[in-house]
Amino acid sequence: MDLRIQRSVVANLRNRPNPVETGPFVLGLDLSTDSPHINYATPVPGAEITATDVRDLVAAFDGRKPRLEYVISCAPTLEKLLLDADFTVESRNEYLICTPDTLAVPSVPEGFEVFAPKSDEEFAGMIAAQNDAFGGGFRSTPADVERYRRNRSAGGVMIAARTADGEFAGGGTAVAPNEGLSEVAGIAVRERFRRQGLAGAITAAITAELFAGGAEVAWLEASGDDSWRVYERVGFRPSGQRLYISK
Incomplete structure (x- = not known):
């Protein structure tokens, strides 16, 4: 692998x-x-x-x-x-990797919608929510929206989460599959919406869409014990090690 x-x-x-x-x-x-x-x-x-x-x-x-x-x-x-x-x-x-046989799709938490953004406004809201969750403030740029659209046009997957009244809570993405594999990344939920099951719902929705499109394996990395548990609950299992290194 x-x-x-x-x-x-x-x-x-x-x-x-x-x-x-x-x-x-x-x-x-x-x-x-x-x-x-x-x-x-x-x-x-x-x-x-x-x-x-x-x-x-x-x-x-x-x-x-x-x-x-x-x-x-x-x-x-x-x-x-x-x-x-x-x-x-x-x-x-x-x-961690997930296959169609291990994927477990949970219910979307009550009061939230998990969906694929279509309009520029929806893309911008999702990106801003991800940035806020990662500590960068609630913001997005036209270049960010264009990058996401380009990814989706190439076969990538975008999934956003928002409340019933339209407030964006988080989102995540996956690149277009190569050799049957796709990386799931950017899974993010704003702090005040955490611990309600949204991260798992977003991850599972992205992964399910990848498999529906023919991907064989989805993979991602966990940034800590909390995210590790979230990903394991939806069917991801540890497989190998990667290095991040910079000058």
Whole structure:
């Protein structure tokens, strides 16, 4: 599974609006944003990597924060090369996978709607709720909306949550499947709407839509024990480790 996950990450980054390939790395750039969580690199699994390749990768970021995300087992010698080049480990996360056989779809909590946004206003509300949940304030930009629309047009999935009176509470996304796999990401619920079952409902709705479209495996990462329990309840199981590292 590690190899399939890493190959799917490479394919996803190659589909960014402004991808760069340098040596054994793919750098997935989207020039509409400076976010290092969107503009990052990953190694092509199985490729030989040298210190010169790492230096060339840093230069390819062209002033942006050099950052990588990858499945550790697919590039076992890379971490030392990056540390030698003054990179710092951000985190090591276990990723979890879900298949149609393990998915468990819970009921949507009373008083909420979980749905696929269609209008610019709905996309903006969902993005603002995600930003607020992650500590960035309740805001969104036209560039954010366009990025989400582009993802959906490419086959990605967007699911939002709002209250009965229309207040946006959170949301989540998934990229278009590659090699039968898709990453579920950005699962977020604003603080005052948490612990009511919304995160699980959003995650399950995204995953169910992926499987309905033919995906074989959905995968994601948990940021802590609380989110880990949420994802396990809807059918995700631990499978491997990924590294987040930046300079």
